[in-house]
Amino acid sequence: MTAKVLTVTSGKGGVGKTTATANIGVALALLGQKVVCIDSDIGLRNLDVVMGLENRIVYDLVDVVEGRARLRQSMIKDKRLPELYLIPAAQTRDKTAISPSDMVRICDELREETDWVLIDSPAGIERGFRNAIAASDTAIIVTNPEVSAVRDADRIIGLLEAEEKGPGKLIINRIKPELVERGDMLATADILEILAVDLLGLVPEDESVLISTNRGNPAALDSKSKAGQAYRDIAGRLMGEPIPFPSLDGTDNLRKRLARLMHRGGGS
Amino acid sequence: MSGLWDRLTGHGERSSARTAKDRLIVVLSHDRSEIEPGILEKIKDEIIRVISEHIDVDPSTVQIRLFSEGREQHLRADVPLRPPSRRRRTF
Numbered sequence: 001m002t003a004k005v006l007t008v009t010s011g012k013g014g015v016g017k018t019t020a021t022a023n024i025g026v027a028l029a030l031l032g033q034k035v036v037c038i039d040s041d042i043g044l045r046n047l048d049v050v051m052g053l054e055n056r057i058v059y060d061l062v063d064v065v066e067g068r069a070r071l072r073q074s075m076i077k078d079k080r081l082p083e084l085y086l087i088p089a090a091q092t093r094d095k096t097a098i099s100p101s102d103m104v105r106i107c108d109e110l111r112e113e114t115d116w117v118l119i120d121s122p123a124g125i126e127r128g129f130r131n132a133i134a135a136s137d138t139a140i141i142v143t144n145p146e147v148s149a150v151r152d153a154d155r156i157i158g159l160l161e162a163e164e165k166g167p168g169k170l171i172i173n174r175i176k177p178e179l180v181e182r183g184d185m186l187a188t189a190d191i192l193e194i195l196a197v198d199l200l201g202l203v204p205e206d207e208s209v210l211i212s213t214n215r216g217n218p219a220a221l222d223s224k225s226k227a228g229q230a231y232r233d234i235a236g237r238l239m240g241e242p243i244p245f246p247s248l249d250g251t252d253n254l255r256k257r258l259a260r261l262m263h264r265g266g267g268s
Numbered sequence: 269m270s271g272l273w274d275r276l277t278g279h280g281e282r283s284s285a286r287t288a289k290d291r292l293i294v295v296l297s298h299d300r301s302e303i304e305p306g307i308l309e310k311i312k313d314e315i316i317r318v319i320s321e322h323i324d325v326d327p328s329t330v331q332i333r334l335f336s337e338g339r340e341q342h343l344r345a346d347v348p349l350r351p352p353s354r355r356r357r358t359f
Contacts, residue, residue, distance in 0.1 A: 146288070147288050147291060147292055147295075150292055151292060151295060151296060151299065154296050154299060154300070155299060157339070158299075158300060161339075167339075180285070182283075183283030183284065183285050183286065184283065184284045184285055185285055186285050186288050186289060186292075187285065190285070190289045194289065194292055194293060194296065196336075196338045196339045
């Protein structure tokens with residue numbers, strides 16, 4: 001096996017990096033892939049709770065780097081999927097506890113025995129971000145349809161290009177189709193035009209994400225969740241399947257809007 | 269008619285998404301080029317000064333701005349010349 005190493009990053013905090021990492025990991029594992037998720041947010045560990053594996057941590061990433069544990073010992077096996085693993089972040093240390101070369105070494109070791117390594121990056125553009133992208137083959141940039149998140153995504157794309165890590169692939173998360181339709185939320189086409197980057201996925205705002213996170217069961221495991229479906233589509237695209245993007249811009253509703261307009265008699 | 273079109277497409281003049289996009293385009297052109305907006309004003313003043321030594325221009329019509337083509341950045345200066353009739357009258 002020669003794993004692909006994907007870094008999930010965003011610049012801005014709170015756009016859904018950790019949720020995306022957990023769900024893409026789950027969705028790839030559902031396709032029979034062997035996946036290792038690494039939480040590289042040292043000191044602000046969260047991927048463990050989102051994946052529902054927080055009670056099984058013995059060793060963490062810093063233990064591996066500092067030689068207290070072997071890589072294998074730090075890999076927590078998921079309870080639902082046989083080929084999904086988590087390497088948690090240390091909670092009591094900071095970003096300086098690991099270096100970009102540590103990440104390269106760990107990922108090189110993992111490449112031999114897995115299909116995918118997913119690295120959850122911390123927010124920001126400092127040391128933690130450098131650590132997270134050091135071993136990356138492809139960056140997945142998560143953004144939301146709002147000015148601050150898009151601006152920070154642009155900054156990250158610029159930094160990735162400067163590090164010769166390629167332009168990355170974009171996930172637009174928390175899209176509210178009714179707001180896009182009304183002209184109160186940036187549309188997918190606008191964001192893609194501004195950022196000039198390839199699209200990997202469109203994830204709608206979906207309360208099932210909150211509920212599934214409450215329970216520690218990523219939404220990708222829920223066949224009825226719309227966001228879960230979006231993440232399963234993303235996993236399919238990563239596997240090379242030509243899965244079409246759903247329209248979350250309300251453009252399907254043109255006829256509906258026309259009907260409403262006619263009903264109103266064209267008045268305001 | 270444009271009002272009707274805007275309502276159909278959901279992209280009316282006053283749409284906040286449109287404002288967001290326009291603001292992002294400007295702010296990102298500055299972020300990407302690492303040129304603060306105030307620097308452009310200085311460049312503009314100097315361009316006007318240099319051109320005015322040779323050609324009669326109206327400073328209020330000069331525009332200088334950054335724009336993107338894909339992820340490539342350009343600096344565009346637009347210096348309208350005074351119409352010939354007005355130019356003749358000035359001389």
